[in-house]
Amino acid sequence: TxxxxxxxxxxxxxxxxxxxxxxxxxxxxxxxxxxxxxxxxxxxxxxxxxxxxxxxxxxxxxxxxxxxxxxxxxxxxxxxxxxxxxxxxxxxxxxxxxMNSSGLTPTQQDYLRQALPAAVAESQQYGVPVSVALGQSILESGWGGSTLSSRYNNYFGIKCSTSSPYQSGCINMGSGEYLHSSYQIISSSFRTYGSRTDSFLDHGYFLTHNSRYGGAFAHTDDPDRFIREVARAGYATDPNYTQKVINLMNAYNLYQYDI
Incomplete structure (x- = not known):
């Protein structure tokens, strides 16, 4: 020092x-x-x-x-x-x-213990509510159990259609998407990262560097409204995406971690 x-x-x-x-x-x-x-x-x-x-x-x-x-x-x-x-x-x-481990399985406790510092870093750097970052990452990665997250540190399903300073590369994988109200598996190119923290920081970078998500940042003190605005701007194709994230934030009281 x-x-x-x-x-x-x-x-x-x-x-x-x-x-x-x-x-x-x-x-x-x-x-x-x-x-x-x-x-x-x-x-x-x-x-x-x-x-x-x-x-x-x-x-x-x-x-x-x-x-x-x-x-x-x-x-x-x-x-x-x-x-x-x-x-x-x-x-x-x-x-x-x-960190409150009450009601969490050992796997969930381990995920939250590792994801919390990354979500805090994202919130400090980009203003995304910690609860939203945690909720989205849990939904997108299945508590870190998906191949995309466990192998490539991508916890938000961000694709390679654009680039960022946090990504280390791209990988082609199949993913579930809603196309014309029909759930299908399609091949997409996803960003890969060197660490979990890079993935979380890139999530914040992605939201703040796409003008369509600008409206969400007027509601950083209201996580439910924040994720509604993000979803409304087209973050995910799942029509129930907002409610799924909010359900996770409520079920595990992720709001308690907001700064």
């Missing part, structure tokens, strides 16, 4: 071990570094570090940090075992998002 010239300053303690799950930490003038064999070593400081401390550090619902602080165009965020803490520059607002 830049030694003593970085955001942490000089160390103020030696390394201290014996924390939960064999963890260790060291404190600095303006923050701390925590480590476990499972999560690695990550620094916390500033408003995000204060919020984590207020929730009882690694003993709280968030657990240990799993990333360093990541800057976005509107602030920054940091991922933890049990969720995320987001700091928004506009108004200097800090919010903790804790």
């Amino acid at each position: 830049g030694w003593e010239n970085g955001p942490l300053g000089y160390p103020t303690t030696d390394e201290v071990c014996g924390l939960r799950n064999g963890g260790c930490y060291q404190t600095y003038q303006d923050g701390s570094i925590h480590w476990t064999s499972a999560t690695g070593a990550h620094a916390t400081h500033g408003a995000i570090g204060e919020r984590w401390a207020s929730q009882n550090w690694e003993q709280g619902p968030l657990g240990y940090p799993t990333s360093d602080e990541i800057a976005t165009g509107t602030g920054s965020y940091q991922m933890f075992e049990g969720g995320a803490i987001i700091w928004t520059a506009n108004g200097s607002r800090t919010e903790a998002i804790t």
Whole structure:
């Protein structure tokens, strides 16, 4: 982080071990570094570090940090075992998002744990509600079980008719489409990605760089209205697409993750 010239300053303690799950930490003038064999070593400081401390550090619902602080165009965020803490520059607002595994199968818990940071990154960068990004990705990828998502990290079914800075290539695959009210399997060219996060960021890029979806961004504080506008603009051919996404957002209370 830049030694003593970085955001942490000089160390103020030696390394201290014996924390939960064999963890260790060291404190600095303006923050701390925590480590476990499972999560690695990550620094916390500033408003995000204060919020984590207020929730009882690694003993709280968030657990240990799993990333360093990541800057976005509107602030920054940091991922933890049990969720995320987001700091928004506009108004200097800090919010903790804790993953709720109640009612989820182990497969669904694993998907949500991995998808949540990607959805948070998309929301911070492009303004798409976290609940909508999660709901669409669950529907499009079958909780990450589709071939397109598991092999090629495409969680939204975005095609190669245009290009983006996030895609790594294209792949031809069969997909289900509604053509003239009839469900058919057709061959399409889909974008491929190097990571799950790239797919989520590309979803935000796709929506913000197509003017037809502009109306949705007047309703970022209303996820149901947001997805209705996206679907109305022609995102999917399924006539029931909007209701399917809203049903998922309701069934798993994805709204609780909105920033």
